[in-house]
Amino acid sequence: MKEYLLLFRGGNERLNFSPNDMQEHMQRWAQWMSELGKQGKFAGAQPLVKTGRVVRGAKKIVSDGPFMEGKEMLGGYLVCKVDNYDEALDIAKDCPILEFEDGAVEVREIGEMRM
Amino acid sequence: MPPHPYQVTKLTEHLFRTEAKKMIAVLTKIFGTENLQTAEDVVQDTLLSALDVWKLKGIPDNPSGWLFRVAKNKAIDIIRRNKHSLQYDFTDNEKILLTSEYTLTSAMDNFWQEKIINDDLLRMMFACCHPEISEENQITLILKTLCGFSTVEIARAFLTSEETVSKRLYRTKEFFRQHKIKLEFPAADDIKTRTDAVLNAVYLLFNEGYNSTNAEELIRKDVIEEAMILCKLLTENSHTQIPEVFALMALMCFHSSRNESRLTAEGEIILLPMQNRSKWNTALIEKGNAYMNKAAFGDVLSAYHLEAAIAFEHCSATNFEMTNWKIILQYYEWLMQIAPSPVTALNKVIVLMQVNGAQAALLELQEIKDLKKLGRYYLYYSLLGEIHLRLNNKEAAKENFDIAINLTQSQVEKKMLKNKIVELLN
Numbered sequence: 001m002k003e004y005l006l007l008f009r010g011g012n013e014r015l016n017f018s019p020n021d022m023q024e025h026m027q028r029w030a031q032w033m034s035e036l037g038k039q040g041k042f043a044g045a046q047p048l049v050k051t052g053r054v055v056r057g058a059k060k061i062v063s064d065g066p067f068m069e070g071k072e073m074l075g076g077y078l079v080c081k082v083d084n085y086d087e088a089l090d091i092a093k094d095c096p097i098l099e100f101e102d103g104a105v106e107v108r109e110i111g112e113m114r115m
Numbered sequence: 116m117p118p119h120p121y122q123v124t125k126l127t128e129h130l131f132r133t134e135a136k137k138m139i140a141v142l143t144k145i146f147g148t149e150n151l152q153t154a155e156d157v158v159q160d161t162l163l164s165a166l167d168v169w170k171l172k173g174i175p176d177n178p179s180g181w182l183f184r185v186a187k188n189k190a191i192d193i194i195r196r197n198k199h200s201l202q203y204d205f206t207d208n209e210k211i212l213l214t215s216e217y218t219l220t221s222a223m224d225n226f227w228q229e230k231i232i233n234d235d236l237l238r239m240m241f242a243c244c245h246p247e248i249s250e251e252n253q254i255t256l257i258l259k260t261l262c263g264f265s266t267v268e269i270a271r272a273f274l275t276s277e278e279t280v281s282k283r284l285y286r287t288k289e290f291f292r293q294h295k296i297k298l299e300f301p302a303a304d305d306i307k308t309r310t311d312a313v314l315n316a317v318y319l320l321f322n323e324g325y326n327s328t329n330a331e332e333l334i335r336k337d338v339i340e341e342a343m344i345l346c347k348l349l350t351e352n353s354h355t356q357i358p359e360v361f362a363l364m365a366l367m368c369f370h371s372s373r374n375e376s377r378l379t380a381e382g383e384i385i386l387l388p389m390q391n392r393s394k395w396n397t398a399l400i401e402k403g404n405a406y407m408n409k410a411a412f413g414d415v416l417s418a419y420h421l422e423a424a425i426a427f428e429h430c431s432a433t434n435f436e437m438t439n440w441k442i443i444l445q446y447y448e449w450l451m452q453i454a455p456s457p458v459t460a461l462n463k464v465i466v467l468m469q470v471n472g473a474q475a476a477l478l479e480l481q482e483i484k485d486l487k488k489l490g491r492y493y494l495y496y497s498l499l500g501e502i503h504l505r506l507n508n509k510e511a512a513k514e515n516f517d518i519a520i521n522l523t524q525s526q527v528e529k530k531m532l533k534n535k536i537v538e539l540l541n
Contacts (some may be wrong), residue, residue: 017163026217027221029217029218030218030220030221030222031221033215033217034212034218034221034222034225037208037209037211037212037218038208039208040207040208042211042212042215043211044211044214044215045215045217045218046215046217047216047217076217078217080216087483091483094245097397099181
């Protein structure tokens with residue numbers, strides 16, 4: 001069993017959704033994750049708010065951020081517990097962010113630090 | 116126009132009984148039995164909110180829906196506030212969804228679906244009746260947590276002190292904290308004994324409603340109704356459909372069919388011989404018969420079967436004189452064999468008095484084992500008074516009626532006993 005981090009990017013279009021459309025859309029997120037929960041593959045997820053700050057370099061300069069193109073915008077994350085990348089990718093393919101042309105899911109395995 | 120505060124209190128009191136137990140069950144499922152206190156606090160808060168808001172804005176169209184929504188929101192608040200606390204274990208597949216903002220609301224909604232709440236309530240009753248919790252502690256917890264009884268009322272029902280009741284509650288919660296008992300239906304080979312414990316609690320609850328220790332009212336219909344609702348849940352669930360469940364349901368139907376005839380308009384007791392039998396609720400008696408038929412499968416003859424049979428004899432007698440006391444006495448003798456108790460022995464003496472007269476009853480009464488347990492039980496002295504009255508020992512009769520008056524907290528009982536004294540002095 002391995003852990004994979006799924007990062008949801010893009011899909012900014014939904015910021016213009018009506019409250020009803022937004023609710024319907026978010027229900028699909030909840031359904032997607034509930035299904036993972038039932039299968040015992042869900043290990044956590046949180047949405048992120050749109051704006052943030054970035055601390056950069058040795059001088060620790062703080063700026064508004066993260067200055068990314070719409071499609072790069074990080075909207076949230078999920079951690080799932082599956083055996084391999086293929087399974088993680090299958091999960092990612094059902095992510096509602098992909099309802100948007102510019103939506104993307106970045107899939108990364110969570111590593112172990114061996115020292 | 117805002118409703119009269121009293122009205123709100125009356126309605127809320129009813130909802131306390133009917134909805135609070137459901138909320139407790141759902142919240143206990145969410146937070147775990149080890150956090151029963153959290154569930155109780157949320158329910159308490161919810162009911163207080165209801166009182167506050169309804170006083171100002173009136174009672175909402177769907178009060179239960181209102182309560183559930185508020186309880187749900189309070190539960191969500193607690194989860195958000197305790198995100199990183201280890202107090203709540205949300206690691207199971209369903210609960211883990213409560214830890215994510217994406218799924219918190221929808222996962223919470225899932226816990227509150229109407230169709231699963233009744234099952235949760237039954238599971239909660241089974242948790243309260245866990246075999247490693249003593250029977251007394253089980254019943255105390257059900258009465259307090261699920262049925263909203265005060266410790267005073269429970270103490271009266273068990274012929275014990277308030278302090279003992281508080282200790283029992285504490286011990287049971289401590290057991291839950293240590294063992295984190297899951298809310299689930301018992302395994303098939305346990306279901307019989309586990310259901311018996313639940314039935315015992317329902318039975319005591321019914322008795323409390325049927326012959327209330329509450330100072331003002333003798334019959335508390337809301338409590339009777341609660342007992343019948345809980346038992347009905349058991350009759351409807353395939354896990355718990357054993358003969359005893361139907362027998363107890365029959366027993367409660369027969370007894371409560373007489374409610375309207377047991378008190379005068381002024382709330383004074385009308386004794387069985389004087390009751391207007393046309394006021395007996397025939398629909399409930401028929402219901403009782405139907406349950407009795409359902410109880411008659413397998414080879415089980417439980418105390419509930421016998422008590423239901425006794426109640427049926429009373430219900431089917433056209434008048435007091437026509438009562439088949441002999442068969443009732445027979446039922447009591449069987450009852451003493453399978454479930455002997457001082458209170459049953461006492462009731463048997465009452466029947467014996469009808470069949471063999473007061474002198475025989477007096478002898479039998481002195482034979483009761485564990486007479487000490489009845490030492491604070493008013494019915495013992497009230498019966499002793501009655502026996503002496505029939506034997507024309509007026510002084511002894513008055514003496515015992517006086518003790519009974521001091522022992523019962525029910526104003527209605529007091530009044531009835533005082534009337535007897537007045538009569539015997541004339």
